[in-house]
Amino acid sequence: MQRFRDRTVIVTGGGGGIGGATARRLAQESARVGVLDLNHEAAEAVVAQIREAGGQAAAFQCDITERAQVEAAVAGVQAQLGPIDALVNNAGWDIFKPFVKTVPAEWDRIIAINLVGALHMLHVVLPQMVERGYGRIVNVASDAARGGSSGEAVYSACKGGLVSIAKTLAREHARHGITVNVVCPGPTETALLDSVTEGARDPAKLVEAFRSAIPLGRLGKGEDLAAAIAFFASDDAGFVTGQVLSVSGGLTMHG
Template sequence: MRLKDKVAIVTGAGRGIGCAIATTFSKEGAKVVVADLDLSTAACVAGEIESLGGDALAVRVNVAKKKSVDDLVDAVLEKYGRVDILINNAGWDKIEPFMESTEDTWDKVIAVNLKGTISFCRSVLPIMISQKSGRIVNIASDAGRVGSSGEAVYSAAKGGVIAFTKTLAREMARNKISVNCVAPGPTDTPLFAEIAAGNPKIAEALVKTIPFRRLAQPDDLANAVLFMASEEAAYITGQTLSVNGGLNML
């Protein structure tokens, strides 16, 4: 088991990519903190993990609120006494032309996608520094690398996540902590279904542009994140791995 007895926090783990990461980590022996804004979905995922013999803790968290993040980390320390892996997966987006977007939307996109990642890193890193070990994997997006029409502020936020990851990787290397990004392309998740609901042809059009001719599945991302969180990636830090079926080749 690649993550035996490691304590891993996964945000946005109630569904989609986060759920796949949480269950994959559990199968590899990790004790998984299933964190989500929706406690009912987090509890469902944690219950599924426990039914298969795993160890999981469901916690509600609002990643846009630093106190909520700090409270979660305190709860994890109380139960497990350490944090070995942090997966910043929680995200939110609204597809629309930039000139039709509003400040409220900008604030939410930045708060969830960028500030949430920064807040969790700030809360967890003192623990990892004291341990002289740790793995952080931030879920970015190819939108943050090449841009995406209808996602101007989301692209900016995810670009910020990538830049933040590189700087943090430089600062944390002396403490034997790696910090990397996994950047999904279009992925078949409930969030994608919600975004595409207003335009049923969006998925079909995207598939035609992807060399592998399919959307990513959550497990495609979970396996990449597992690699980055494992000892197999011990000498990798500050990198961004795109998982996109060849949609963008950077």
């Protein structure tokens, strides 16, 4: 498939498990991919994989919590790859603690990365999409936003914010030819899951509990999420906006 021929897409957190898989999937379908990540080496590694496979991509080190860095990265993508057609707000971070054991400094970091960072990306990219009369935005939230998740209160709140803003922006910008949708991963094999489970008393037991609770019998993989994200970012979803899709192996079955 070449659904993204002549399209430029930004993927934040593009050096990670879901982000890397998404960047590779989009590039396989002929997208020019701007891979943004705080870890520049990780972003470069994904870009190298894409280029080795014959795709087009460029890496940009970016702390999405810093507005100036977001503006510089977006400008860099435009200069190297062209006008931005799609944005995948994927970057995220969490800690695994009961809410009453967290401290405000932890809230600040979780909110800055998971919510404020996405707001920066949206605020910088949306005006360009409006001007061109076209855009595809995909927020990567979490099923924690839809059903709650013990030990992830602030993270859940942030991901709920990504769902809510997607629905609002979908309404505000439908007339501009812009769609805004949300993909909600369930437990997925990523470095973030590893960091979350490290806070548990028995990480292996927690991971096995996740796996046992999933009807399809396994944790998600980055590629599972990439397929859903690619759909929403493509013109196949041109008449779909303001929607939320769980990709969780049946762990959650929201209507």
